[in-house]
Structures are given as structure tokens and as C-alpha cells.
Amino acid sequence: MFKSIRNLLLFALTVALAHDVTGKWAFQVDTDAGSGSPTFVFKQIGEKLTGTYTGLFGTAELTGTVKGDDIEFSFEAGTADQKTKIVYKGKIESATRMKGSADLGGMGSGTWSGTKQ
Numbered sequence: 451m452f453k454s455i456r457n458l459l460l461f462a463l464t465v466a467l468a469h470d471v472t473g474k475w476a477f478q479v480d481t482d483a484g485s486g487s488p489t490f491v492f493k494q495i496g497e498k499l500t501g502t503y504t505g506l507f508g509t510a511e512l513t514g515t516v517k518g519d520d521i522e523f524s525f526e527a528g529t530a531d532q533k534t535k536i537v538y539k540g541k542i543e544s545a546t547r548m549k550g551s552a553d554l555g556g557m558g559s560g561t562w563s564g565t566k567q
Contacts, residue, residue: 469516469542470494474567477505479552481560490564492523499523507536514538521548527555538562 475490488505490512499514499521507527514523524537534557540550549563 469519469521469545471499471516471521471542471548471566475548475564476567477562477564479505479560479562481552481554482558483554490523503527503536516542519543521550540564 471492472494473492475492477488477490479486479488486506488503490501490503492499492501494516497515497517499512499516501512501523503510503512503525510525510527512523512525514521519542520540521542522537522539524535526533527536528534534555536555537553538550539552540548540562542548546566547564550561552560552562554560
């Protein structure tokens, strides 16, 4: 009995501490090739993340995950015959801030920080 109560309390604590990044975010991205200020609109359901990217590469649908403080998401950019997968990985610092690194699919890499609008 005590074990199931303990497990229930641990689950409740995990849910309470989970981050929800749903909403509009302004990013600052710095890479070897320059910098940019894309906008992301995230929709989070549990650990599943979907949304849109708008920036230098146009507009693209994204998918990803949020697990605890860790966030990872990606989208494809480029022309119909030359697609590149852009991957962002990072840490959620608070309800309104996150930061991490970006892999620009062979075109370079960089760092990013995001602020919820």
C-alpha cells in the first residue's frame, strides 16, 4: 500500500515539475555563418511537441519532445529537391527561457536562446 502511495506522489511531483512550452517563442541563434532571430510557435501535449518555425529558412512544421528540462525539436528546410534537417537541442531554464545548440544539417552548427512571448 505504501509503495503505491509513494509511486502516486512521485508521479504527481513529476507532472507538477514538468514544463509546458506551448506558445510563441522568440529565438536568437548564433552560428558560424551568422546570426538570426527566428520565431517558433510550439504546441505541447505531454512529452510530444509540434509547431512551426518562421525564419531565414521560411516557414516549416516542426516535431520534437520535451522530457523534464530537456527539449529537442527539428524541421526540414530548403527547396523541394534539397531538404536539410535542422535539429535544436537544449534545456528549459524556466517557464519563459530556454537555450541550447543547433545542428544545421551539415551547413554548420551554433547556439540558441529562446524567450517566451
